[in-house]
Amino acid sequence: MKLYDGGKIIFGLIIFLGLITIPFYFNAGKAVAPPKPKLDTPVIQALAVKECVKPKEIMRAEHMRILDDWRNSVVREDDRQKIVIGGKEYAKSLQNGCLKCHSNRKDFCDKCHTYMAVKPYCWDCHFTPKENRS
């Protein structure tokens, strides 16, 4: 089998491979710092028991499922019973629950969401405290 214009083709292939692997060269050896969501909102600092509705590890991995469960129980089953942690009651709500303590969406929610390149549509409807209210 003969490769016509072999030189040009192989040269082209090398350039092509070089171009599509640019992202790898570009980031090679650079470790992107893992996100560090901030927990230092005034409300959290004022809490006697700094405890979320579940331990940190579970919240980190499962918060979206918890929110989903809450949504179903509140909207569909009208079960709005509050959750008690350390004697404080929390509403099963993103806007009127989570964000009351975690009022820093940019330094909390968005930190990991940006890192993981996920774009949850919570904010299309739910307000975040003091941020883009219009």
Place this chain on the structure above:
Amino acid sequence: MSIDRRVFLKIAGLTTALGLGGSTLINGLKKRGLEASELPIAGKQGGLTAKRWGMVVDMSKFRNEHDIQRVIDACHNIHNVPFFKNPKHEVKWIWTDTFNHTFPGMESEFMQDGLEEMPFLMLCNHCLHPACVRVCPTQATFKRKDGIVMMDMHRCIGCRFCMAACPFGARSFNWRDPRGKDEDGRPFIRKLNPEYPTRMKGVVEKCTFCTERLAKGLQPACAEESNGGLVFGDLEDPGSELREILRTHYTVRRKQELGTQPSVYYVIGGNDNV
């Protein structure tokens, strides 16, 4: 190696048992997902409950435009209902129209003075047999146990089947982003309630009989603001104020002939002395 029938049946039986039981066993051992019910929960809080919520609109209690506007504003302000100038984009939870449009087929040649010009308050009828719920392909709109026809905005895909099905025009589609601004730079939502979400472009919305207020033990915002013009209560409770009005007044419902059984009744005209 040859196997006789007896050995074959033994192996087949054992394999079946393992196959059926094995998956259950494995699933059982796997780390279970979280359920909201696993969280420590506070005691039941005093919300309003009913077998079937309903409302009476007593038109004799609305003396002027101002009375009606106050009720509409009360609802639209707390639910972040946007105001669009273009009537084709209108979003409404509670609104008014003429007698002829509210009760088509009930108009006659000679009518009581002023009746035709009177603005009638309308809202979602929370029908016993809601056509919107039957057609919704995602169950985004559904009927709660207490009769309220509720919207789950997270599920709405904006197909607008419910709007086509609803004979009362109670549903509005968000043609534009309700969080946007009009040509003059005014936000569509005039007064924001930070406790309540907005909607997004491409979903259908409507009155929910203020489920979020009922859960707190409050009357719907419109009823609270109406000075007795809107009476909210349990249709299935013979002792309720609502049933008392229905017993003592002649009431009509919108488009009863369609068989959706609306839960909103109208007292028309000053028949206080009936």
